[in-house]
Amino acid sequence: MQQILGLANRLQDLARATPDRIYASTASGPVTFGALATAADAMAQRLHDLGIKRGDRVVVMMANSLASLSLIHGLMRGGFVWVPVNPALVGAPLQHVLRTTQPSLILCDAGVENAFENLAEVASIQIEIISDRGLPAKAEEPCADDFAGPDDLATIMFTSGTTGPAKGVMVTHMMLELAAEAVSLCADVVPGDNLFMWEPFYHIGGAQVLLLPLVRDVSLTISDRFSASRFWQQVAEAGCTHIHHLGGIIQILLKQPDSSWERNHKVRVAWGGGCAPEAWLPFEKRFGIQIRECYGMTECSSLTSWNAEGVVGSVGRAMPWFDITLKDETGRTLGPGEGRGEIVVRTSLPGAITQGYYANPQATAKALQDDGFHTGDLGSWDENGMLFFHGRMTDSVRCKGENVSAFEVESVANRHPDVAEAAMVGVPGEIGEHDIQLFIQPREGTRPDPADIWSWMADQLAPYQRPRYIALVPEFPRTPSQRIQKHLLPQRPDMRWEANIPSHKPKIREGASK
Structure with a gap:
């Protein structure tokens, strides 16, 4: 793993060295590192001109687009704190995000602004509607020369609450970089790989993939939606080498009728979480793709473990910078064959685990304890030290x-x-x-x-x-x-x-x- 240096300047450094290198292919055409770096600077300057200062929170409620892509990189470039929110969120959960983060600015797609009607929280917040789906024009100069470092806050990502409102996980630039590094390990990427991306940018699963070309010599193929019926044709025509699975994706693809495209592709790895054990081997056999399962959460730089050994149903072993223990309700550490216990994560790399939940010291104290980060998830070990995930302990x-x-x-x-x-x-x-x-x-x-x-x-x-x-x-x-x-x-x-x-x-x- 290369040295963690922070992401604020990485895009611009790569753009200067290889401006014509393809960062991603999109429905609107290829995006080069040079074009994206220029657009990110323009977005950072635009926010600076609106009076947004380094460290200010910016709520972003946008679907995947070229504008949101450049905006995310612009937020990191300018040292602003990205607060990604599902554009479908409404009502009390949206109020909770605004009350918690007290943003200086809300950026949203056209139509999303209707969700803010009658919300008292937005009375003093600027709202900007982003209608341009292309990359912004060039900024005259970068908006600042004091860029964010690895330990600075990059984003506040809200995870769904279980016994209370959703909690805002504080994610640093270093944590985002580690998340991308973890994807490279889990997915076994090599130079020249092309990863198919359908995930929303506003989830950690999407954010970490967006940053992967900054830490590895790979490119992305970004789709604006998931289409089960056209999936294999899309990945085949794009020459993709990797696909990402979450939840029921594996089962959805298995339910599709046979297609000439499902073997006429270059995909060699499906990486992700949530593959049902009974679907694992049928998927590999039918589509000729290796499944590499992982486990993780936003609080621990997204990915905590990965399965490179093909043990069906397992989420594998800890990332190099993590150590995993299982503890029962008395705090006793469990070994192989000793049943299920809470997954507790420790790190040898300071900063790999979140500093806590934004403006929520009670939840922070509950999760961050002396013996590590208490995930609230259940796991067990097999006799070979492979981890198995058994779901949430909470509601x-x-x-x-x-x-x-x-x-x-x-x-x-x-x-x-x-x-x-x-x-x-x-x-x-x-x-x-x-x-x-x-x-x-x-x-x-x-x-x-x-x-x-x-x-x-x-x-x-x-x-x-x-x-x-x-x-x-x-x-x-x-x-x-x-x-x-x-x-x-x-x-x-x-x-x-x-x-x-x-x-x-x-x-x-x-x-x-x-």
């Missing part, structure tokens, strides 16, 4: 490519006048992730219509947060401390109302931006 559901917080969905439902209390659970989906089922205890004397409740909630939730099923219950089973015992809630399909939405349309669905 969230993986749905449509997102970790959906039960707290956030329940807090919306609980505001409905006919709802006494609500409880969200995940029920098995068709392709390996989950659909959301919401249980509702009606207020005494009311007989709410689930369809009316769903419509009322839909205006306050992003599409991936909306329940597929709603069931009414007279009362909830509870612990002695009055907590709802979700595992005892009835799962009978005949007892629930179903929304008229596709059961397996993740946010990477065909025809939608990721």
Whole structure:
């Protein structure tokens, strides 16, 4: 691994050395390092002209585009703190992001500004609509000569809350660089590789891929959406060598009809997380591609472990700069064959683990303890020291490519006048992730219509947060401390109302931006 030097100047250094080298191929044509560096400087200057200072937070609610690509690099160039937000986010979760970060500026695509109507938090915040989908024109001069270093804050990325609101992970320039380095290890990249990218820029999964050409001699093929039916044709025609899988992607591709393109490609590695063990070998056999599974989280520079040994179902071994232990509820360290325990991560490289959650000292203290970073995830070891991931210890559901917080969905439902209390659970989906089922205890004397409740909630939730099923219950089973015992809630399909939405349309669905 090369020395961690920071990313603020890396793009410009490469542009000066190899201005015509291709950074990425897009639907609008190839983007060279020279053109992207020029555009990043222009974006940094534009923000500087708006009065944004180094260290100021900038909320960005944009889909993948050339403008958002240059903006991300411009934010790093100018030392501004990027706060990426899903453009579909609305209501209380969006308010929470704005209250927490108190940004100086909001940048968004046209149409997204409607989400800010009636939000008091935006009264004193500049909002700029970015309508130009091309690369900005050249700036006369860079806006500053005091650039951000490796330990400076680069971004605040919000991860879905489980027992509370979403938490803003503080990610430094060094952590982003390590995330890109980790991808290169997990995906086994070599000079000249071409990685197919459909991920949203506003997720760590997309951000780390965007930075990979800055640390390795590779290029990207950036698609504006995931299309299962055209997937293999796209990667074949682009000459891609790598694809990224998340959630149900592996299963979605396996469900597609046979195609002449599915073997007529140069892809040799599918890297990522969430491959169901039963789909692993059928995928490799059908498409002729090696699966390299990984595990990680934003708080630990994205990737914590990777599986280079082909052990089906395993997330492998720790990255060179991490050490992983498993601990039971008493704090005892677990070894092979000793069951499941919480995954705790330590590092030999100061700065590889987040300094904490922005403006949330309580959550920071809970996660960052003397023995390492407590992930809240369950894992186990096999006899050879390979790690297996068994899901979250806390209350969230993986749905449509997102970790959906039960707290956030329940807090919306609980505001409905006919709802006494609500409880969200995940029920098995068709392709390996989950659909959301919401249980509702009606207020005494009311007989709410689930369809009316769903419509009322839909205006306050992003599409991936909306329940597929709603069931009414007279009362909830509870612990002695009055907590709802979700595992005892009835799962009978005949007892629930179903929304008229596709059961397996993740946010990477065909025809939608990721």
